[in-house]
Amino acid sequence: MVRSVEAVVVGGGITGASLRLHLERAGHEVLLLESRELAAGATGRNAGFLIQGVAENYESAVQRYGRAQAADLWRFTRACHEELAAALAESDVEYRRCGSWTAAASAAEAAELRRSETMLREDGFEVRWHESVASLPPGYHGALLNPTDAEIDSGAAVRALAMMGAGEVATGAEVTSFEARPGAVVVGSSRGEIHARRVFIATNAWAGRLVPGAPIEPVRGQALLTEPISALVADRCVYADRGFQYWRQRRDGALLVGGWRNVAMSQEVGFDETPTEAVQGHLDAHLARLRVDAPVARRWAGVMGFTPDHLPLVGAAPSAPGVFLCAGYSGHGMGFAFRAARLLVESLAGGEPLPAWMSPARFASKPVGQELQREGQTQVP
Secondary structure, eight states, rough: OEEEEEEEEEESSSSHHHHHHHHHTTOOOEHHHHHHHHHHHHHHSSOOOOSSSOOOOOHHHHHHHHHHHHHHHHHHHHHHHHHHHTTTEEEEEEOEEEOEEOOOOSSHHHHHHHHHHHHHHHHOOOOOOOOOOTTTTTTOOOOEEEETTTOOOOOHHHHHHHHHSSOOOEEOOOOOOOETTTTTTEEETTEEEEEEEEEEEOGGGHHHHHHTTTTOOOEEEEEEOOOOOOSSSOOSEETTTTTTTEEOOOOTTTTEEEOOOSSTTTGGGGSOOOOOHHHHHHHHHHHTTOOOOOEEEEEEEEEEEOOOTOOOEEOOOOTTEEEEEEEEETTTTHHHHOOEEEEEHHTTOOOSSSGGGGGGGGOOOOOOOSSGGGGGGOOOO
16 A cells, blocks of 8 residues: 655654654644654664764864854754753753763863863853863863753653654654655655655664765764762763763763773774673773762663764755755764754745755765764764
8 A cells, every 4th residue: 555645754863753843843744754663773872962062172173164164053053952942841851951061081182172162252152161170080181161051861852752743653664765756755664655745864874775875974882871879970961082981970860971982983883783892891991980889770882873074964865856864963963953854844945045064965076985084083972
């Protein structure tokens, strides 16, 4: 049996749930297809940070993107945070706007963060450098306080968004193919053939499997969670070593520690969601530095989608009429996805065009599959 629907969203993470909600609010009939369960991928496996900017500190971002674009990225993610928090205001999702620390793991990084503070304040962002932070373990060289950042239960946020509206959400529904035909995109799935006016690919790391040539590389991130502890170990979420280290203490007292991907860069590329001894050993060592001896309750890994410039791909998929990408968040989907999805939907209805730095067309003349290891990339939860 062939089914027809106006819009199909493929993927049930933060991007897919956001697209479905924005499309429905714009008056479209929407079907969301998720091969596993909602938030089963990177969204439900991240550390739940809602931070301003990208993984790189501001000085590095200015060097990479230019100052105007770096400021735009910080403003975009700040606005995304505010929009997502407003959408979830009536839900019971765990959310705490407690700020964050960007901690320096070396003297060189501390110097970068001090210079970043100056530029951020000049560009209108509220930050403050601290030469020492009592809650940081030995070996760190101060930290930048970002007072408007927050932490959130990402999986619960996706499930709450999915409860809003009446659009259908089908889990256990795998998409195997799509084909552009006159007037429709034909989607092949485990639920049968579906004809849609538009298809939105929101599968992040897996987007390249459905859109060949999309420059998105799968990169694994790992984490652990301890049993709840009574002592206060982290007063707010922390990310350090240019985004390769991160930790936070949840409301129930459990400590979440993640990152250290840079100790095994080549081994952390691919779709395998299995934690490894090499990285988990470094997470255990960090628990010891934090003087935490609570048992580890859970270990896990999630696969992120990285683009060559670490910015998302949002817009029409090249050479695939009727198909749109909203993926490639490079470890920072919670900071970009909700607002990116809204702007994509509005742009298709004749609203403001999307920022040029999001356009998939920016890689149209470049070879795909560029090696991320060549770029000194960072990782943010």
